[in-house]
Amino acid sequence: MFEVFSFGSSGWGDEMLMGALMTVLVSASSLLLGILIGIIFAACKLSNIFILKIVANTYTTIIRGIPELLVIYLLFFGGSGAVMYIAKIFGYNGYIELNAFTIGTFAVGAISGAYSTEVIRGAVNSVHKGQFEAGKTLGLNGYGLYGRVIFPQVARIALPGIGNVWQITLKDTALISVTGLVEIMRQSRIAAGSTHEPFIFYTAAIILYLVITRLSNILFDKAENTYSKGFVSKGRYEI
Amino acid sequence: MRFELMYESFFKIIEGIPLTLQVVSISTVLGLALAIIVALMRISGKKSMTIPAYYFVYLIRGTPLLLQLYFVYYGLGQFSFIRESILWPILKEPYWCGIITLTISTGAYSSEIIRGGILSVSKNLIEASGALGLNKFKTFLLITLPITVRQALPAYGNELILMVKASSLISIITLMEITGIARTIISKTYAPVEIFLVAGSIYLIINFIIVLAVGLAERKLGTVRAN
Numbered sequence: 001m002f003e004v005f006s007f008g009s010s011g012w013g014d015e016m017l018m019g020a021l022m023t024v025l026v027s028a029s030s031l032l033l034g035i036l037i038g039i040i041f042a043a044c045k046l047s048n049i050f051i052l053k054i055v056a057n058t059y060t061t062i063i064r065g066i067p068e069l070l071v072i073y074l075l076f077f078g079g080s081g082a083v084m085y086i087a088k089i090f091g092y093n094g095y096i097e098l099n100a101f102t103i104g105t106f107a108v109g110a111i112s113g114a115y116s117t118e119v120i121r122g123a124v125n126s127v128h129k130g131q132f133e134a135g136k137t138l139g140l141n142g143y144g145l146y147g148r149v150i151f152p153q154v155a156r157i158a159l160p161g162i163g164n165v166w167q168i169t170l171k172d173t174a175l176i177s178v179t180g181l182v183e184i185m186r187q188s189r190i191a192a193g194s195t196h197e198p199f200i201f202y203t204a205a206i207i208l209y210l211v212i213t214r215l216s217n218i219l220f221d222k223a224e225n226t227y228s229k230g231f232v233s234k235g236r237y238e239i
Numbered sequence: 240m241r242f243e244l245m246y247e248s249f250f251k252i253i254e255g256i257p258l259t260l261q262v263v264s265i266s267t268v269l270g271l272a273l274a275i276i277v278a279l280m281r282i283s284g285k286k287s288m289t290i291p292a293y294y295f296v297y298l299i300r301g302t303p304l305l306l307q308l309y310f311v312y313y314g315l316g317q318f319s320f321i322r323e324s325i326l327w328p329i330l331k332e333p334y335w336c337g338i339i340t341l342t343i344s345t346g347a348y349s350s351e352i353i354r355g356g357i358l359s360v361s362k363n364l365i366e367a368s369g370a371l372g373l374n375k376f377k378t379f380l381l382i383t384l385p386i387t388v389r390q391a392l393p394a395y396g397n398e399l400i401l402m403v404k405a406s407s408l409i410s411i412i413t414l415m416e417i418t419g420i421a422r423t424i425i426s427k428t429y430a431p432v433e434i435f436l437v438a439g440s441i442y443l444i445i446n447f448i449i450v451l452a453v454g455l456a457e458r459k460l461g462t463v464r465a466n
Contacts, residue, residue, distance in 0.1 A: 065400065065446045066439045067407030069418055078431035167301075174303030178411065185306060198313040206302050206310070213301040 004195055005204065012191040012201070019187030020208045026104050026183060027170045033109030034169065035162065038116025045121050056117065063114035068107075068172050075107040076179045104176035112169040119161030123154045156227040163220040170212060184208050245433045248424050252438055255417040259445075262334075262416065263406050266341035267399065273346030278353040292350070299347035304405055307344060312336040312412050337409035344405065349398050356391030357383060389460045396453030400446045407442075417441055 005013040044056035063071065084096050127150055135145040177185035188205040192198035280292035299307070315321050315330055322331075329335045360383050368378045410419030421438035425431050 062439065062443070065404075065443045067404040067418055067442060069407045069410070070421065070435060070438055070442070073418075073422055073425060074431050074435040076431075077425050077429065078435070081431075171303040174305045175408075177305070185303065185309075188306075189309070192313060197317065198309070199315070199317045202306060202310040202314040205306055206298070209302045209306065210298070 015187055019184040023173055023183040027173050029105045030108035030112055031166055031169050034112030034116045037113030038120045041117040042120040060114045060117055068111050068175055072107045072175055075103050079103050100179050100181035104181050108172050111172055112165050115165045119158050123158035126157050127153045159224050241433055244430055245437050248434055249437050252420050255420045258416040259406050263402050266338045269342040270345035274349035274353050277350035281354050296347045304344055305408055308340045311340050333412040333414050345402055352391050352394045356387035359390045360386045392457050399449050403445055
C-alpha cells in the first residue's frame with residue numbers, strides 16, 4: 001500500500017515532498033508580499049489623508065468580501081495582460097508570460113495583504129502614544145523612531161495575528177493549484193489520477209498540511225517568546 | 240472596458256445565485272447542528288468526548304477546504320464498499336459532496352465560536368438558575384443558550400460571509416454557481432477584469448446583505464451587559 005510513496009522514479013514520495021516544499025515557498029513569499037502590502041495599507045488607513053483611507057478601505061472590503069478563487073482567476077487570466085499593458089507604456093511590445101509561481105504569489109499575497117493590513121493597523125494603534133512622543137523628545141526620527149522604538153513593539157503585538165494570517169495563507173495556496181503550480185494539492189491530484197489511488201494521496205496531502213501547520217505553530221511560538229522577553233505572559237505552550 | 244459584455248454576462252452570472260444560496264443555506268443549517276454537538280462535546284469535560292472533538296476541529300481547521308472537497312468527492316469513491324453502499328447515490332453527486340464538505344467545515348469553525356459563547360456565560364448565572372430550582376436542561380435552554388446566541392452572533396456573522404466565499408470552491412467539482420459561470424465566461428471571452436467586477440459585485444452585495452441582517456439581529460437581541 002505504501003510502495004506508491006517510494007522515492008525515485010517508481011514512487012511519488014519525492015514528488016510529494018517537493019510539492020510540500022513548493023507550498024511552503026509560495027506561502028512564505030505570499031506572506032512576505034502580504035506583510036509589505038499590509039504595512040503600506042495600514043499606513044494609508046492610519047493617515048489623515050481622506051483619499052488614502054478610501055483606497056485602503058476599498059481594498060480590504062473587496063478582498064474580504066469576494067471569494068479567493070475569483071481573485072486567483074482575475075490574476076491568472078488577466079495578470080499577463082496587465083503586465084504587458086504596463087510594459088507597453090514603457091515602450092516594450094513583446095509577449096510576456098508570467099509563470100504560475102509569480103501569479104500565485106501575487107494572488108495569495110493580495111489576499112493575505114488584506115488580513116495583514118488589519119493586523120498591523122491594530123498593532124500600531126495599540127502602541128501607546130507616549131512612545132512616539134518620548135522618542136521624538138529624545139531627538140529620534142525616521143529609522144531611529146520607527147525602526148528602533150515603534151517596530152519592536154508593533155512586531156510583538158502583531159506576531160500572533162501574523163501567525164493566523166500565515167495559517168490562512170498556507171491554506172489559500174491550495175487554490176492556486178487550479179493555475180497549474182505543482183504544490184501539494186496539484187501533486188496529489190496528479191498522483192491520484194495516475195495511480196487511481198485518490199484516497200491514499202489525499203490522505204497524504206492532509207498529513208503534509210497538518211505537519212506544516214504544526215511546525216509553523218512551534219516556530220511562531222518561539223518567535224513570540226523572543227519578542228515578548230521581559231513580559232509576563234509568554235507563548236501559548238509556556239508551562 | 241467592454242460594458243456591453245459586462246451587461247450580458249451579468250444576466251448569465253445571476254443564474255448562479257440560487258445554487259450558491261441553496262448550498263450555503265443547507266450547509267449552514269446542517270453545520271450549525273454539527274457545531275452545537277461538537278461544542279457540547281468539547282466542553283463536556285469527559286475525555287472520551289473532548290479528545291475526538293478536539294482532533295476533529297484540528298483536522299478541519301488545519302487543512303485547505305479544497306483538499307477536503309477532493310477527499311470527499313474523489314477519495315471516498317475509490318472504495319467499492321462505498322460505491323456499493325446505500326450512501327453512493329448521495330456521494331456520487333457533486334452537489335451533495337459540496338454540501339457535505341461545507342457542512343463539516345463550517346461545523347468545525349462554528350463549534351469554536353459556539354464554545355467561546357458558552358464559556359463566556361458567567362458561572363454566577365448558572366448557580367443562580369440552580370438556586371431557582373431549574374434543572375440542567377432547563378438552565379441550558381433558558382439561560383445559557385440565549386446568552387450564547389447573543390455573544391456568538393458577531394463572530395457567526397463573519398462565519399456566514401466565509402461560507403458564501405467558500406461556496407465558490409464547489410465550482411471546481413463542476414457545479415455551475417456564480418464563480419463557475421464566471422469562470423466559463425472568462426475562458427470564452429477572455430475578459431477577466433470585466434467578469435471579475437460583475438461576479439465580485441454580486442458576492443459583495445450578498446455579503447453586504449448578510450452584514451446588514453446580522454447587524455439587525457444583534458440590535459434586536461440587544462447588547463450583552465458585562466457579567
